[in-house]
Every structure is written in C-alpha cells, then in structure tokens.
Amino acid sequence: MSHLQKSDAGDHTPHGPPLILKHDLPASFVLFLISIPLSLGIAHATGAPLMAGIISAVVGGVVVGAISGAPLQISGPGTGLVVIVASLVAQFGWAATAAITLAAGVLQLALGLTGISRLVMSLSPAVVHGMLAGIGISIAAGQLVVVLGGTALSSVPENLAQLPGELASSNLGSVVAGAVAIAALLLWPRVPRASLIPAPLVAVGAATLLAFVLKLDVARVDLPDSHALVFPEMPRGSVGAVVTAIVTVALVASMESLLSAVATDRLHDGPRARLDKELIAQGTGNVLAGALGGLPISGGLARSSTNVAAGAKTRYSAILQGVWIGVAVLAFPSVLEMIPLAALAGVLFVVGLKLVSVDRMRTLLKHREFLVYAATALGVVLFGLLEGVVVGLAIALLRALYRLTHCSVRVEGNRVCVRGSLVFLGVGRLVRELRRLPAGQHVVLELHVDYLDHASYEAINDWREGYERLGGRVDVDEVHDTWYDRADQGKPGRRKTLPGPLPRWFAPWSHWQGSPVTLPEQRSSAESDPMLLGMHEFERRSAPLVRPFLHELALRGQSPQQLFITCADSRVVPNLITTSGPGDLFCVRNIGNLVPMASTEDRSVGAAIEFAVEVLNVGSIVVCGHSDCGAMKALVRGSTTRGSHLHSWLRNAEPSLIRFHAPTSPGCSELPVADRLAVANVAQQLDNLLGYPSVREAIAAGTLTLKGMYFDISNARVYLVDPDRNGLEPVPAPA
Incomplete structure (x- = not known):
C-alpha cells in the first residue's frame, strides 16, 4: 500500500479517558510550555500585536486540533510564514493582514474540498527544503538584529546592511538576554534527562530571570491593550497585490501543514493523516484566526514531533494545550510581560537556523539535487518567497528534463x-x-x-x-x-x-547469435563455438550487473536455501523458472531427475543430498520433473540398450513405473503418457529421499521440507506435485 493510500485511513484510535489522562494530558503541558514563547516570538518577529500569536496558538490547538485530519499534528502561528506576514504587515497594516489571513483560510477550504492536497507530494523535496532554508535564513537575520537591540526590516539584505551599525551601538541588556536564550536553547538538550523540561521554556525562563535579577534595560513583552481583539479590515491597494498576498499565505501555510503532517506520520504508529481533511481544518482555523485578529496558522513539525515524543496518542493533547495557553494569558498576563523581547528573538534565531538542515544538504548532495536546494534558498533570501520558489521549480524542471532526455x-x-x-x-x-x-x-x-x-x-x-x-x-x-x-x-x-531484464539473459544462443551484428573477428569463433560469444556477452553486459552479488557471495561463502534436483534436459533452467540468482539453489542434475535409493551403489546423488542437508543446512529439497522428458519416453517405450550406462541408470526409475501403473494412482489423465509418468516419477523421488537418514532426521526436527515440482515446457507453466494422488496443483499466489 502506498503512503498516500495509508494517509487516507480513518482515525480509529480509541479516545477513552484513561488514554487521555495517561498520555495526552502530560503531553499537552509540554506543548503549552513550548507554544507560549514560540507564539510570542513569531508575533514579535512579524510586527503583529503579541496577542495575535496567542490567539492563533489557541485557535490552532482547540479548533484545528479538534477537526484535524492529522490527529497528532500541532498547529499554531506558522514559522514558515514569518517573513511573509512581516512584509504584509509593513505593506497593508495589521488589520488588513488579518483580512488576508481570513481570505487565505477560505481558499484553503476550497482547495481541501477539491482534493488537491495530494499535489504537495509531487513537489520536489529540494524546492520545499530550499524554501524552508531560505525562510530560516531570513528569520535568523532579522532576529539577530533584534537581539542586538535594533528593529528587524523586511528583507535579508536590509537586515545584513544594518548589522554593522547595530553591532557598534548594540543594547547591552538585549545582547545579554538574547545570548543567554540562544546558549540555553543550544546547550540544554545536552544535559542528561533534560527532555523533561522543554528547551524553549528554559531559554526564555533563564533570560527573563537574568534580566529581572540584573535589572537589565531591555524591551519586554507588552500586553496592556492586547486583550482587545483587532477585527479584519479590507486591504487597501491594487487587486493584484491583495490576491497575490492571499494566494501566497494560503499556499505556503498549506504546504507547510501538509508536509509536516506527512513527516509526523513517520514518527508514530497511530492513525495516518487524511490530507484533504487536514487542509480543511487548517482553512477553518485561518478563517477564525483572521476574524479574531490572529496570525496565519499552519502545522509545525517542531511542535508535532515534540507532541509525539511526549507520548501523545490522540488529538486531545493539541486541544488541551490550546486551553492551557488561553488560561495562562487570561490569568497570568503579568508573568508574560516580564519576558524580554530579545529572549524571544533568540529563540526564533535558533529556530530559523534549524530550518537550514546540514543533514538535508548532505542527502541532496548525494542525490545531485543540491543545486535546486541552493537556488531556491538563495532566491528566497535575495528576492522573496515566491520568486525563490519559482527559481527552484524552474531549475528542478530543467534538471528533470535533462535527466529524462x-x-x-x-x-x-x-x-x-x-x-x-x-x-x-x-x-x-x-x-x-x-x-x-x-x-x-x-x-x-x-x-x-x-x-x-x-x-x-x-x-x-x-x-x-x-x-x-x-x-x-x-x-x-x-x-x-x-x-x-x-x-x-x-x-x-x-x-x-x-x-x-536484458533478453539475452534467458534467450537461447540461436535467438541472438545468428544476427548480423556479430563483428567479423567474433564471427569465426562464434560459428565454431557459440559459448565463446556467450562468454564475451557475459563479460560485456551481464558481469557488471551481477559482480556486486558475486563479490559478496565470494566473501561470505555459499548458503543456498534449497537443494534443487532436476533433469539434465537443456530446456529446463532452474534459475529462470524459480526467478532465483547466484547463491540461491544448490543444484543436482541428472537424466530423469532421479534420486537413487539410499541402498544402491550410486554415490553421487547421495553425497550431494548429505552435503546439502548436513553441511549447507538447506531448508527444503525440491525435485523438479518436466514435460517431454526423454528419460520418461525411454521408460515408456523400453528403448534403452541393455548393458548401456543409460539402461543401468534408468533402472533407478523402476519404482516410478510401478507407482505409475498402480490402480490407486490415476495421476493426471489429461496429460500424455510420458508426462503422466514424469509426474509420478517426481512423487516417487520424494519417497526415495526419505530413505536417507539425514533427510528423515531433518524433517523430524522441523528444519527441512520436501516439495515436488513439474515444469510444462511448451506453456512455460510451473506446477506443484501432489504425491498422494500423483497430481498437479497450481502454484499458490503469495498471501
């Protein structure tokens, strides 16, 4: 089953109170401690009212969490939307940005209802991760300015240009608070058992405590009028600019949410994400967030992975963390107002840098996709999100066209x-x-x-x-x-x-060696000995393909799974009819695929059986007969010359003749006489195998099984032999 098919599976996880109390309640507290600093930091980075981040965190948890198609995904203010929202606030103002968020939510609802969400799986991962890397660099550059005590601008070049000035006149209090937050965020995960307390909470808490003790002169969270909701207003500007803004927010929020949902699925064994339903949930959340004056919402992998790691089992962890955020803001606003803005900027600075994944770069380098990744990231940094994505998609399409052609x-x-x-x-x-x-x-x-x-x-x-x-x-x-x-x-x-597969791997020499492509210097040797040309063909085409397998087998030795006893007939190719390769079958071939009785003087077949069972420890022995068998025809006609080696050898098949003529064993009446004898002969050789002590002991120990097989040459069909009735059965399909 494909991943997309699994993604449409319903949420059948039980939602009983014991499960919620044991797993989801503790996880919701961990999420609450992470979401507060992240939501405030994202709001501050965009230039929106700080309460906008809280509103989106509550809506993302309670509303989106309740109807989400990805039950373990956590939604809130979108990290990947920071740069976009910041530019929208600067261009249209906050109230108009809220209206754009509402409209983007409506567009997401429409996209979810059309079932278009699966298209996100068709996007080049290099473009998606390049976009995230560009966004991360943009966030980090802007928040570094804030850590130094300045105000972030809308583009990376502008923020980089003002860094020297900010370094020269940096606010010591902001630098200390931001540095402490960054250091705590980076070092805390290395502390043993530190995962019990989320790193963002430690970072913001340490910076806040230090600023309070040292009475640092820093800008802090300000919520004096934040409880008043900012209702959306119609944006002022060209229709094209407004439509572009709506589409951009909708597409980026949808992409981030859907990619996060798919990635979160890989972290747990619970219900799979339903992508269309998730997109509808995200749209509903953005409609409500926009109407209440909140930031655009999207699912986030950082919060979602924390949710899974904290032991959450159902959607109630997301819902409860939204409730805790709302309660904390209403009941303890004074605590939030002690947080330095530089501490939030430090948290966002690290979050932005983590979007630039070195492991992802290495993977893309191995797959020769790094150029697309780098071009997308650079385009986002220098020109903007849409421009960067267009550049990345163009390069990805050109590379795909080149590879395909x-x-x-x-x-x-x-x-x-x-x-x-x-x-x-x-x-x-x-x-x-x-x-x-x-x-x-x-x-x-x-x-x-x-x-x-x-x-x-x-x-x-x-x-x-x-x-x-x-x-x-x-x-x-x-x-x-x-x-x-x-x-x-x-x-x-x-x-x-x-x-x-190459046709020459299974085609007879006559099928291809008679073609006029044989070079003159090869033709003379091929006409005298076609094997020489076959060997040359192996060296040139087949050897490079099978060399890795043969090299491994040469190092570890042979350990075949089966002893395969079959006829020496040149038309029977064991590896072909069993789709096996080097090292799979230990083969014994003779006239008539016979297994002489253990008491006979013949030692060759017996030695091979003992070696396969006692030394190689094969798991099964297969005896394979076939149609149009010359040995069986000779038995039926009695046409062998007395005293010849062939006559002496075929005396080992006399029990098969007796079995064939037994009235209680009708066999396959629709087959020619020689072919019916071939089937009975296979059944008899299975009985003969039981005369070997090593075979009986292995069967009694449950380590060995016996199978009979029959190959119909003219129809290229393989059957199993039923030894009880000397009949044929089709090969069962795998379960």
Missing part, C-alpha cells in the same frame, strides 16, 4: 553503445561520435534505449546511409526494444518502454 554514448572500437532516452536534445552528441569513426569499417550501433523520437531516427538513418555509401557497414543492434526497426518500417513507438 539524457543518453550516454560510449565508443568501444567499432561498437557504439547508446543508453537512455534518445531524443533530439541528445542527437548532436551521438552524431559527433559517429562521425569520428573511421570510414569503411563494420560498425555496430548498440541501442539500449527506452525511447527514440523521429529526429533521432532520421539523424541515425542519415548517418548510416552516408557511411555505407562510402563503403562501410552499419548494423543496428537493439537490445531492449525495437525502436529503430519500427521507425524504419513507418510504425514508430509512441511511449517510453518500461525497463526490463
């Missing part, structure tokens, strides 16, 4: 190997390589392509005709699909070919 061209003597998708964008390089080939040679153009467009076909065909006019010879060897041949017949393909 890129092909590799490798020249090995007179053989040119092309891999990938061959479209007009890559034709120039291919033609340049082809034109460098010496004239008058026999050239093989080997195509491992999943798509070939008309421009590529014409370019190859024009070069081929020109090369052959000058006395050369060109053979096109298509390995994966016949794109060139179909285009040559006027029946070009339309869609890319799905990747699959």
Whole structure:
C-alpha cells in the first residue's frame, strides 16, 4: 500500500479517558510550555500585536486540533510564514493582514474540498527544503538584529546592511538576554534527562530571570491593550497585490501543514493523516484566526514531533494545550510581560537556523539535487518567497528534463553503445561520435534505449546511409526494444518502454547469435563455438550487473536455501523458472531427475543430498520433473540398450513405473503418457529421499521440507506435485 493510500485511513484510535489522562494530558503541558514563547516570538518577529500569536496558538490547538485530519499534528502561528506576514504587515497594516489571513483560510477550504492536497507530494523535496532554508535564513537575520537591540526590516539584505551599525551601538541588556536564550536553547538538550523540561521554556525562563535579577534595560513583552481583539479590515491597494498576498499565505501555510503532517506520520504508529481533511481544518482555523485578529496558522513539525515524543496518542493533547495557553494569558498576563523581547528573538534565531538542515544538504548532495536546494534558498533570501520558489521549480524542471532526455554514448572500437532516452536534445552528441569513426569499417550501433523520437531516427538513418555509401557497414543492434526497426518500417513507438531484464539473459544462443551484428573477428569463433560469444556477452553486459552479488557471495561463502534436483534436459533452467540468482539453489542434475535409493551403489546423488542437508543446512529439497522428458519416453517405450550406462541408470526409475501403473494412482489423465509418468516419477523421488537418514532426521526436527515440482515446457507453466494422488496443483499466489 502506498503512503498516500495509508494517509487516507480513518482515525480509529480509541479516545477513552484513561488514554487521555495517561498520555495526552502530560503531553499537552509540554506543548503549552513550548507554544507560549514560540507564539510570542513569531508575533514579535512579524510586527503583529503579541496577542495575535496567542490567539492563533489557541485557535490552532482547540479548533484545528479538534477537526484535524492529522490527529497528532500541532498547529499554531506558522514559522514558515514569518517573513511573509512581516512584509504584509509593513505593506497593508495589521488589520488588513488579518483580512488576508481570513481570505487565505477560505481558499484553503476550497482547495481541501477539491482534493488537491495530494499535489504537495509531487513537489520536489529540494524546492520545499530550499524554501524552508531560505525562510530560516531570513528569520535568523532579522532576529539577530533584534537581539542586538535594533528593529528587524523586511528583507535579508536590509537586515545584513544594518548589522554593522547595530553591532557598534548594540543594547547591552538585549545582547545579554538574547545570548543567554540562544546558549540555553543550544546547550540544554545536552544535559542528561533534560527532555523533561522543554528547551524553549528554559531559554526564555533563564533570560527573563537574568534580566529581572540584573535589572537589565531591555524591551519586554507588552500586553496592556492586547486583550482587545483587532477585527479584519479590507486591504487597501491594487487587486493584484491583495490576491497575490492571499494566494501566497494560503499556499505556503498549506504546504507547510501538509508536509509536516506527512513527516509526523513517520514518527508514530497511530492513525495516518487524511490530507484533504487536514487542509480543511487548517482553512477553518485561518478563517477564525483572521476574524479574531490572529496570525496565519499552519502545522509545525517542531511542535508535532515534540507532541509525539511526549507520548501523545490522540488529538486531545493539541486541544488541551490550546486551553492551557488561553488560561495562562487570561490569568497570568503579568508573568508574560516580564519576558524580554530579545529572549524571544533568540529563540526564533535558533529556530530559523534549524530550518537550514546540514543533514538535508548532505542527502541532496548525494542525490545531485543540491543545486535546486541552493537556488531556491538563495532566491528566497535575495528576492522573496515566491520568486525563490519559482527559481527552484524552474531549475528542478530543467534538471528533470535533462535527466529524462539524457543518453550516454560510449565508443568501444567499432561498437557504439547508446543508453537512455534518445531524443533530439541528445542527437548532436551521438552524431559527433559517429562521425569520428573511421570510414569503411563494420560498425555496430548498440541501442539500449527506452525511447527514440523521429529526429533521432532520421539523424541515425542519415548517418548510416552516408557511411555505407562510402563503403562501410552499419548494423543496428537493439537490445531492449525495437525502436529503430519500427521507425524504419513507418510504425514508430509512441511511449517510453518500461525497463526490463536484458533478453539475452534467458534467450537461447540461436535467438541472438545468428544476427548480423556479430563483428567479423567474433564471427569465426562464434560459428565454431557459440559459448565463446556467450562468454564475451557475459563479460560485456551481464558481469557488471551481477559482480556486486558475486563479490559478496565470494566473501561470505555459499548458503543456498534449497537443494534443487532436476533433469539434465537443456530446456529446463532452474534459475529462470524459480526467478532465483547466484547463491540461491544448490543444484543436482541428472537424466530423469532421479534420486537413487539410499541402498544402491550410486554415490553421487547421495553425497550431494548429505552435503546439502548436513553441511549447507538447506531448508527444503525440491525435485523438479518436466514435460517431454526423454528419460520418461525411454521408460515408456523400453528403448534403452541393455548393458548401456543409460539402461543401468534408468533402472533407478523402476519404482516410478510401478507407482505409475498402480490402480490407486490415476495421476493426471489429461496429460500424455510420458508426462503422466514424469509426474509420478517426481512423487516417487520424494519417497526415495526419505530413505536417507539425514533427510528423515531433518524433517523430524522441523528444519527441512520436501516439495515436488513439474515444469510444462511448451506453456512455460510451473506446477506443484501432489504425491498422494500423483497430481498437479497450481502454484499458490503469495498471501
């Protein structure tokens, strides 16, 4: 089941009082202690009334938490919206920004009802994380100015430009309070068992206590008139600017919430997030927050991960933390008013820096996506959020186009190997390589392509005709699909070919060694011994693919899972019909897939059985017969020459003949006589295996099982053999 499918699962977690009291109540107190400083800090960073952050924290907890599609996600003032809201407050004023928040909530509701939320999963992670990194740098730059005692401006370049002046005339009290908050936030998690008390609470508490004891001259939280709600007002400005603001807030808040919901799902085993419902909940919260004069709301991974780590099991942890915030503001406003603004700025400074993840950079570097990440982050920092995201998306699309249309061209003597998708964008390089080939040679153009467009076909065909006019010879060897041949017949393909195994891994020599692509120096050896050409093909194509597996097997030795006893018939390929690889099967092959009785003089098969069971500790032994078996035909006709080695060997199959003719064992009446005997022969060899002591002991210990198998060559079908009735059963599908 895909992640998106799981995300639509309902919330079936029981919400009984014992579960809430044991898990959600303690978690809600931890969240409350984190949310207070974060909400005030975000409000201060945006230039909004401090009470706006509290309103959004309460609405995000109580309202969004109650109807959320992601029960363990915690919503509140959006960290990723700090820069956007700050610019909106500067441009439109706070009351108009509240109206924009309300309208953005309506847009989120509409998006949630359309089911468009799944599109967030299609965004390039490099763009998303680059956007978050750019926002984090913007937050950190602005809050650093506040720590120094200044006022943050709307852009990173402006804030960086005023840093030298702020450093020269910094407010000592603000610097001390901010530095203490930053140091506490960074060092507290390293203290043993420190997770019992949230780091943001320690940071703000330490800075507040220090400012109170030393009587530092710092700006503090001011809530004198904050209890009066600021109702939204219609923004004044161009329609385009207002619409852009609404769309920006809605999209960024939605993206942050949905990505946080998906990430939170990976942290717990509870109910999966329902993305559409979550988007509707976020929209409802923003409509209410905007109407009450609050900040835009979004889900946050920092708070959500804390919620999971604190042991929350249901949505009641989010609801209760919203209640505690409201109670604290109404009952203890004087305590909040002791907090230095520089302490809140210090907390936001660290939060901003944490959005720039070094681990994420390393991952994107490994996947060659760092350019998209860096371009997005730099665009957000220098030009703004939307501009940065557009830059990142453009680069991501260009890179995707390049990768989808890129092909590799490798020249090995007179053989040119092309891999990938061959479209007009890559034709120039291919033609340049082809034109460098010496004239008058026999050239093989080997195509491992999943798509070939008309421009590529014409370019190859024009070069081929020109090369052959000058006395050369060109053979096109298509390995994966016949794109060139179909285009040559006027029946070009339309869609890319799905990747699959190389046909030569399972095709007979006659299927491909008779083609004209064999080079002259290879043809003489291939005609005398086709195995030599097969070995050359393995070295060139197959060996690089299987080398990692064989290298590992060479280091650790063999430990096959099965002893596979089958006929020496050349048409039976054990690894093919079992889809197994090197190291999986310990094979024994002989005429008729026979297991001589343990009492016979033959020692070869018995030695292999004992080695497989006693030394290799295989878990099962499979005896595989097949249709059109020459040994079974010889038994039916009695056509072997007395005294020959073959006649002597097939005497081991006499119990199979007796079993076949038994009246109580009708077998598969629809099969030819020789094939019915082949099925009975498999059943008999399973009985013969029980004559070996090591086999009986392993079966009694429960470490070994026996299976019978029958391969229908003409239909390429595999069946299991029922030894009780000498019958066939289809292979059961996996559960």
